[in-house]
Amino acid sequence: VSSYIWMRLLESAPQRYDAGVRLLSMGHIERVYRRVAELVHGTEVLDLGCGTGNMLLHLAGRGLHLVGVDISPGMLAVARKKIPPGAARLVQTGVAELTDQFPGQSFDTIVGILLFSELSEAEQHLALHQCNSLLRSGGSLILADEVPAATWGGRTMHNLLRVPLLLIAYLLTQTSTRPVRDLEAKLNEAGFRIVLRESNRLGDFSLVQAAKREE
Amino acid sequence: MTVTTVRDFVLDLAQILLRSLSWPATPGLVRVGNPGRDSPVLVTCNYDLTVRRVLRALRGVDAYLLVAPTKGINVWCGAAGGYFAAHQVISILRTSGIAELVDHRRLVLPQLSATGVERKLVEQRTGWRVVFGPVYASDIPAYLAGGRKTEAMRQVRFRLADRLEMAAVWALPFSAIGGAVLAIGWRDLLWPFVTMTWALALGLYLFFPRLSGTVGPSRRPPAGWARYLILFDPRLRRNATFWALFVVVMWGQAYARGAVHIHHLMGWSLVSLFLMLVISMDLDGSTPIYKSGLHEDRFLKVELNTEACRGRAMCWEVCPKNCYTVDAVAHKAAIARPDECVQCGACIVQCPEDALAFVTPAGERIPPAAIRTYKLNMLGKRSNTIAQAGRS
Numbered sequence: 259v260s261s262y263i264w265m266r267l268l269e270s271a272p273q274r275y276d277a278g279v280r281l282l283s284m285g286h287i288e289r290v291y292r293r294v295a296e297l298v299h300g301t302e303v304l305d306l307g308c309g310t311g312n313m314l315l316h317l318a319g320r321g322l323h324l325v326g327v328d329i330s331p332g333m334l335a336v337a338r339k340k341i342p343p344g345a346a347r348l349v350q351t352g353v354a355e356l357t358d359q360f361p362g363q364s365f366d367t368i369v370g371i372l373l374f375s376e377l378s379e380a381e382q383h384l385a386l387h388q389c390n391s392l393l394r395s396g397g398s399l400i401l402a403d404e405v406p407a408a409t410w411g412g413r414t415m416h417n418l419l420r421v422p423l424l425l426i427a428y429l430l431t432q433t434s435t436r437p438v439r440d441l442e443a444k445l446n447e448a449g450f451r452i453v454l455r456e457s458n459r460l461g462d463f464s465l466v467q468a469a470k471r472e473e
Numbered sequence: 474m475t476v477t478t479v480r481d482f483v484l485d486l487a488q489i490l491l492r493s494l495s496w497p498a499t500p501g502l503v504r505v506g507n508p509g510r511d512s513p514v515l516v517t518c519n520y521d522l523t524v525r526r527v528l529r530a531l532r533g534v535d536a537y538l539l540v541a542p543t544k545g546i547n548v549w550c551g552a553a554g555g556y557f558a559a560h561q562v563i564s565i566l567r568t569s570g571i572a573e574l575v576d577h578r579r580l581v582l583p584q585l586s587a588t589g590v591e592r593k594l595v596e597q598r599t600g601w602r603v604v605f606g607p608v609y610a611s612d613i614p615a616y617l618a619g620g621r622k623t624e625a626m627r628q629v630r631f632r633l634a635d636r637l638e639m640a641a642v643w644a645l646p647f648s649a650i651g652g653a654v655l656a657i658g659w660r661d662l663l664w665p666f667v668t669m670t671w672a673l674a675l676g677l678y679l680f681f682p683r684l685s686g687t688v689g690p691s692r693r694p695p696a697g698w699a700r701y702l703i704l705f706d707p708r709l710r711r712n713a714t715f716w717a718l719f720v721v722v723m724w725g726q727a728y729a730r731g732a733v734h735i736h737h738l739m740g741w742s743l744v745s746l747f748l749m750l751v752i753s754m755d756l757d758g759s760t761p762i763y764k765s766g767l768h769e770d771r772f773l774k775v776e777l778n779t780e781a782c783r784g785r786a787m788c789w790e791v792c793p794k795n796c797y798t799v800d801a802v803a804h805k806a807a808i809a810r811p812d813e814c815v816q817c818g819a820c821i822v823q824c825p826e827d828a829l830a831f832v833t834p835a836g837e838r839i840p841p842a843a844i845r846t847y848k849l850n851m852l853g854k855r856s857n858t859i860a861q862a863g864r865s
């Protein structure tokens with residue numbers, strides 16, 4: 259779980275990213291991709307912060323119209339090599355510009371894996387509102403990310419695992435991820451209804467599916 | 474001294490000495506003084522040291538400061554590495570609520586962000602007009618008061634204070650790691666080692682203007698792997714002379730104390746040689762005024778297509794080495810000082826006519842769009858990849 263801190267380290271070297279993620283998550287991240295792929299519905303799917311395209315690879319070949327968005331051109335360059343030609347459209351952009359890139363109500367499902375932990379509070383807020391306007395009626399948003407553990411024991415374990423890695427990650431990358439606080443409250447505020455929530459044993463990694471609320 | 478000054482001083486010291494650690498400031502909007510609806514709107518990165526320095530420089534000015542989410546990386550590194558680009562500026566414009574606070578739409582960015590922030594994209598997406606302010610925050614009040622940027626405000630420098638900071642950046646980890654090892658079983662060597670490390674680092678950077686005579690694009694370091702062996706590099710000669718003087722002083726001092734032990738002196742001379750070589754290996758790269766000697770993009774040349782140029786002077790506005798002149802009558806720019814170029818790419822990123830481009834020693838032209846997208850460092854893969862990106 260603490261391996262997600264390495265995201266920042268790995269993102270600075272997109273070429274090493276996949277091997278690193280597999281090694282450090284000990285397969286955990288693959289399970290997340292598979293679970294999210296089960297939950298994706300509809301035909302128009304947007305992967306926010308698609309990185310090197312792992313989630314898109316899990317969705318390719320199902321006849322979906324896939325769009326991947328990432329702020330890093332380096333990550334997208336790796337994704338372009340991995341994803342079969344024509345399987346997904348890749349767009350370089352930030353989360354504050356989604357509505358510049360896509361018309362309203364264009365997607366059935368939007369997924370965001372390990373993305374929100376890299377955004378500032380204000381960016382999370384804006385991104386959720388933009389996602390809401392990009393989703394069609396009945397569409398849903400699926401987020402999987404680091405969250406603060408709910409129990410004292412979980413937080414202690416999390417800190418024990420995280421702090422040493424945090425220090426190394428700081429030294430190497432000068433950046434780090436930050437667990438997403440009050441994710442469900444933020445989703446509610448942005449016009450979503452929580453449909454499903456799953457957590458790991460430590461309670462510091464969550465998967466949330468939220469449906470666009472019909473006003 | 475107030476609590477704030479003491480806190481600032483301690484933070485300054487910690488952040489200068491431990492530069493390699495991340496010190497991100499919270500992105501967002503900061504009100505400076507008592508800003509109104511006509512007050513200027515400035516943007517900076519979210520590297521805490523920079524934010525506090527900008528705020529100190531803005532004492533007595535009423536303005537809004539937007540701290541963009543650049544992952545805690547400073548302005549020039551962030552811009553060159555893709556962390557301070559148009560996307561981060563658009564993000565802070567849209568998340569800060571600044572549009573509701575002012576009546577104008579004029580955004581002042583740090584000049585050194587021009588390598589990364591594509592002005593046209595910000596203007597198209599947000600309707601804000603982007604201008605690049607001075608290189609140094611200390612010039613912002615004069616720039617705002619005068620409404621124009623002087624040549625000095627556009628020039629990047631490697632001032633004494635900057636050089637001392639860089640010396641500390643080198644000396645601290647060396648003396649800390651070496652000192653920690655010596656503290657285990659060689660206590661008597663600890664303080665001589667620490668003193669020597671700091672003296673060498675401070676000396677090399679203090680005398681940098683004297684030592685840097687052999688750098689510059691006209692003096693090429695050896696190509697290929699040999700460039701890492703600075704021993705065969707013309708850049709090393711003056712640094713080696715400095716080290717020789719250092720050794721003479723060290724031996725002289727031992728003689729004066731009557732403590733000439735040949736083994737000790739030979740040992741310390743070798744240790745100081747090693748330290749000098751390590752610090753010198755990329756001495757140019759640790760300065761803002763020369764390109765790193767270790768990277769291939771040092772050999773890239775900026776080429777100006779005079780026919781396409783319409784003299785809009787963006788290159789002149791953003792070049793941190795004042796390489797350009799602009800003929801206001803003929804509406805044409807010229808590269809007056811090509812040898813000064815540090816290959817930051819800012820002029821190429823900002824040229825509205827795509828009249829500027831990097832050309833490799835093999836004569837290949839790298840399309841401006843490739844530099845705008847991938848930045849010059851191509852996330853560490855540098856110019857080889859850029860050339861490939863340009864072809865594909």
